[in-house]
Amino acid sequence: MSFPMAGTRALLMLENFIDGKFLPCSSYLDSYDPSTGEVYCRVPNSGKEEIEAAVEAARAAFPGWSSRSPQERSQVLQRLADLLEQSLEELAQAESRDQGKTLTLARTMDIPRSVQNFRFFASSILHHTSECTQMDHLGCLHYTVRTPVGIAGLISPWNLPLYLLTWKLAPAIAAGNTVIAKPSELTSVTAWMMCKLLEKAGVPPGVVNIVFGTGPRVGEALVSHPEVPLISFTGSQPTAERITQLSAPHCKKLSLELGGKNPAIIFEDANLEECVPTTVRSSFANQGEICLCTSRIFVQKSIYSEFLKRFVEATRMWKVGIPSDPSADMGALISKAHLEKVRSYIKKARMEGAQILCGEGVDKLNLPLRNRAGYFMLPTVITDIKDESCCMKEEIFGPVTCVVPFDSEEEVIQRANSVKYGLAATVWSGNVGRVHRVAKKLQSGLVWTNCWLIRELNLPFGGMKSSGVGREGAKDSYEFFTEIKTITIKH
Numbered sequence: 001m002s003f004p005m006a007g008t009r010a011l012l013m014l015e016n017f018i019d020g021k022f023l024p025c026s027s028y029l030d031s032y033d034p035s036t037g038e039v040y041c042r043v044p045n046s047g048k049e050e051i052e053a054a055v056e057a058a059r060a061a062f063p064g065w066s067s068r069s070p071q072e073r074s075q076v077l078q079r080l081a082d083l084l085e086q087s088l089e090e091l092a093q094a095e096s097r098d099q100g101k102t103l104t105l106a107r108t109m110d111i112p113r114s115v116q117n118f119r120f121f122a123s124s125i126l127h128h129t130s131e132c133t134q135m136d137h138l139g140c141l142h143y144t145v146r147t148p149v150g151i152a153g154l155i156s157p158w159n160l161p162l163y164l165l166t167w168k169l170a171p172a173i174a175a176g177n178t179v180i181a182k183p184s185e186l187t188s189v190t191a192w193m194m195c196k197l198l199e200k201a202g203v204p205p206g207v208v209n210i211v212f213g214t215g216p217r218v219g220e221a222l223v224s225h226p227e228v229p230l231i232s233f234t235g236s237q238p239t240a241e242r243i244t245q246l247s248a249p250h251c252k253k254l255s256l257e258l259g260g261k262n263p264a265i266i267f268e269d270a271n272l273e274e275c276v277p278t279t280v281r282s283s284f285a286n287q288g289e290i291c292l293c294t295s296r297i298f299v300q301k302s303i304y305s306e307f308l309k310r311f312v313e314a315t316r317m318w319k320v321g322i323p324s325d326p327s328a329d330m331g332a333l334i335s336k337a338h339l340e341k342v343r344s345y346i347k348k349a350r351m352e353g354a355q356i357l358c359g360e361g362v363d364k365l366n367l368p369l370r371n372r373a374g375y376f377m378l379p380t381v382i383t384d385i386k387d388e389s390c391c392m393k394e395e396i397f398g399p400v401t402c403v404v405p406f407d408s409e410e411e412v413i414q415r416a417n418s419v420k421y422g423l424a425a426t427v428w429s430g431n432v433g434r435v436h437r438v439a440k441k442l443q444s445g446l447v448w449t450n451c452w453l454i455r456e457l458n459l460p461f462g463g464m465k466s467s468g469v470g471r472e473g474a475k476d477s478y479e480f481f482t483e484i485k486t487i488t489i490k491h
């Protein structure tokens with residue numbers, strides 16, 4: 001596999017992957033290197049025509065793929081995982097250049113997890129069982145069978161491009177579906193690189209089709225297509241709303257993994273040695289562009305000053321640098337528009353009288369000349385802010401976090417729950433009873449106590465309230481990507 005390295009002039013031209021073939025498109029979109037602000041890649045600007053071709057290919061491939069045994073499909077997934085792993089370095093370089101994240105993060109998190117997604121579902125597909133019940137008095141036996149749904153539409157975002165695409169793709173094809181995936185138009189490169197490995201892995205033509213382009217054009221064509229009965233989406237809440245509207249006339253199965261406004265609750269008996277560095281990471285990892293990132297930090301009053309001092313010191317040590325710098329903790333944000341949006345929240349906070357303790361507008365960003373037009377900003381800590389402020393209510397999805405004090409357990413639970421989102425929370429305390437009590441009362445699909453982002457892929461992942469509909473994981477993804485049928489036998 002090859003793609004232009006940072007500094008090369010040739011534009012990378014992506015093509016759609018339909019029916020096992022790379023196909024050019026009649027129009028293209030510019031894609032930017034977030035670390036320089038320069039166009040470096042052109043992405044197909046697909047529409048209805050390409051979706052029609054992909055549906056035809058996926059429909060034709062379905063009978064063959066769905067009738068293979070789980071073992072056969074599992075072997076294909078394992079081979080794909082091996083091939084991705086062999087290309088780990090190239091994929092990590094590409095992800096970092098396309099997304100702006102540090103190369104270190106792409107190498108240690110994005111690509112290894114993409115490999116793991118295939119290995120995980122290659123294994124879990126072998127272990128599902130179905131239910132059976134008896135009604136001896138009526139001479140009946142009842143059991144369930146599961147069958148793949150058909151053509152799965154997968155729409156993924158720009159923050160963890162290959163990681164989140166493969167988190168949907170692996171369970172979809174493991175269960176016997178064929179797929180049409182639409183990655184974010186801002187970060188399409190690693191999906192295109194993966195297509196180059198599919199044939200060698202033994203994925204038959206038409207089982208995986210990847211169509212590139214924008215949400216309103218090709219995304220909507222996919223969502224509205226009557227022969228795509230299922231959509232798995234990760235992204236923003238307004239887009240989820242639109243997908244829901246477009247799917248409604250067809251009663252499609254939907255899995256919606258959306259944003260968060262995730263609280264960290266830090267009690268006075270927390271181990272600050274562990275809590276401070278983990279909360280810096282949970283706030284600013286991947287430039288704060290993970291739906292699980294912390295953006296509201298509630299600290300018990302008795303340790304508030306001490307925590308704040310240590311937290312700001314540690315944030316100032318969180319280095320922003322060019323993505324290839326091995327000492328950088330944070331790279332560039334995804335786009336100019338997103339950088340401006342994130343900065344606008346800090347401006348609003350200032351206007352409301354909040355204090356910016358470090359970061360944007362307070363400290364100086366040091367970047368090489370070539371990267372000055374890149375979309376970089378410093379990790380920023382806001383205090384003296386009201387719970388009603390938009391910075392405490394809306395998903396900013398950038399390196400910005402708010403720190404506020406609290407008095408009691410009851411109060412903090414109520415405040416943590418007072419937003420429309422309910423995705424992830426962290427609770428820091430040495431008191432086991434309290435940890436269980438608080439975790440249970442938080443309106444949040446995931447609660448990490450005394451840690452962050454330790455993932456158990458077997459268990460349900462997803463959010464409550466406006467953070468989404470449905471869950472993903474070994475059993476949940478299997479259930480989503482299959483239809484269940486109850487069969488009664490009278491004997």
Ligand SMILES: NC(=O)C1=CN([C@@H]2O[C@H](COP(=O)(O)OP(=O)(O)OC[C@H]3O[C@@H](n4cnc5c(N)ncnc54)[C@H](O)[C@@H]3O)[C@@H](O)[C@H]2O)C=CC1
Pocket residue numbers: 155156157158159182183184185213214215216218219220223234235236237239240242243257258259260290291338395396397
């Ligand atoms: N995982 C998450 O929680 C994510 C949250 N966001 C949030 O969303 C905000 C906006 O980011 P965007 O890139 O605009 O997210 P988005 O929700 O618009 O994009 C996610 C995916 O949906 C597609 N899409 C967009 N409009 C569509 C439509 N009408 N029909 C079908 N597909 C469509 C996009 O092309 C992309 O592949 C961010 O600032 C952040 O707050 C963004 C990305 C991921």
Ligand SMILES: N/C(=C\C=C\C(=O)O)C(=O)O
Pocket residue numbers: 157159160164167234235257289290291292455461
């Ligand atoms: N869905 C997102 C992150 C998921 C992480 C995981 O499955 O470990 C997101 O940032 O959108």
